[in-house]
Amino acid sequence: MKHRHEVTLQQLLDARTAGIAIATSDPGDRALLGQRYEEAVEAYGKQENPSKTHRAKQGYALAMLGRNDEAIELLNRDNVGTHHEALAVLAWALWHGGEAATSRHPHRESCKDLLLQVQAHPEPSAVACRILLKLWFSVGIGGRPEQEAERAVRLHPQHGHFVVVLARERRMAGRADAQTLELLIPFLDARIAGILEEAFQTSLHLGRQDVLKEVLSRLRASSAGTCGHASERRELDKLVAYSELALARGGDATAAPRGWELIAPLIPTASQEESQRHERGLDTCRLAICLAAEMKDEAAIQSAVSALVRAIAARQQRGGGTGRGRGCWRRRAMPGVELVPGGSAQSTRSRTQRASASASAGMTSARRLPSAL
Structure with a gap:
């Protein structure tokens, strides 16, 4: 069957990244451009004898919904194209789909290669940055991701997730500073995993009692309002x-x-x-x-x-x-x-905690992509 006038996944992502319109009559394409991934999966699924192009787009949409096992049946190195976000999404699906991630993950090297290509891109999208930072240690990219977090904050200042990573990296390196704290403060009321923890740790290191008290008031409210698991x-x-x-x-x-x-x-x-x-x-x-x-x-x-x-x-x-x-x-x-x-609380050096994640109701699951980005 001849598939005519098909728009590729790369063309769709290029258009979306550039913020330009693209001519397509495919309802799945329109849904994908609008980041309506459930709708896109349904539309692509109605295609009879889907082409390699349709399979790639449906696989991408499935991965964005966290349906990684299904995604890797459709999305692969042969049809993913070269757009950096598609490469990042493929790495995510490969890592979380199929066999569980272990020290001997069967796709470790493939995921690492894909993410190194993402890292080489001059201006990766927010989704690509998020995947790169989340899988940084898992796939063994090497070194600390502080510079990558700095770039993500510069490119996507509206996303507090990257500020959390940057704050954690600077704090763990013993370089918590006032500039980082100022980046954290606007996101204190956002439902972002780790934001209250990092704001607390950074303000503690800097002796900023004013910010510490603000964080504490939010933690108290979250603790009093938590009605989930014990x-x-x-x-x-x-x-x-x-x-x-x-x-x-x-x-x-x-x-x-x-x-x-x-x-x-x-x-x-x-x-x-x-x-x-x-x-x-x-x-x-x-x-x-x-x-x-x-x-x-x-x-x-x-x-x-x-x-x-x-x-x-x-x-x-x-x-x-x-x-x-x-x-x-x-x-x-x-x-x-x-x-x-009575020892100095400011001498504390600790790993990033998961406690403030509990305050972030509606958090994305570990295997689901941050499609809201």
Whole structure:
């Protein structure tokens, strides 16, 4: 069957990137141009004997909806074209479709090659930048993505996701600065994973109590309003409690009791099974000790220390060590809290946390592309 006057995926993306109109009578093409991907998939799916061109466009739309298993059945290196966004989307679909991503991912090298081509583009789209940054470490591009995040912020200043990455990279390198904090502040009320965490961490490092209090007020509201999983509420309560500790060390006499009210219910009980159930029990106990010390409450200190000893013993029985290793629990832990009460909160150096993600209702799933971009 002869397919006449077909517009390729590359032509559609070129037109959309340039902001120019393109003549097409295909309803799927019009939907794809308008980023209405459900509609595009449905329209392309009605084609009888679809051509390679139609398969590529339908595969792209499926990937943008997070339907990666279906997408990689249609979208491939032969029909994807050379537009940088299409290459990025193919990398995303390959990484998340089919076999689960592991250290021996069958498409690791292919994804890396695709993303290196995306990186070489002078002005990648917001979607392409997002994919590149999200898969940076997974595919092994190498180095830190700070420069890539800087470029993404410059090209797409309206997208706070890139500001979060930039703030995290600068903070982890010990270079948190006022300029980065000013970039974060306009997005404090946006539903962006990590935005409150990075604003909190950066303002803490810079000693910006004004911003810290703004972040804390939002975290308190999010914690009070969270009605989802208990784990989400627990994450938020921990971050608010940690924020209260920072304020307490800054001289706020009312902060430590507020933090203790939040953290006390999360302290693992004497039951070993309870200690095992909480991956972050050790950090919870450490945080509780610091808050109790700020309150100068001997009973609370004794309770928290006893819980820490039990949690360490339970972990050692499971072969997990004392909690200073590099296991999964540490990667997901709350910001590190010094065991010496009254230590400087600004000396904290921690990995990016997932707590503020819980405050971002309606977050995109890990496998779904940020099609709103």
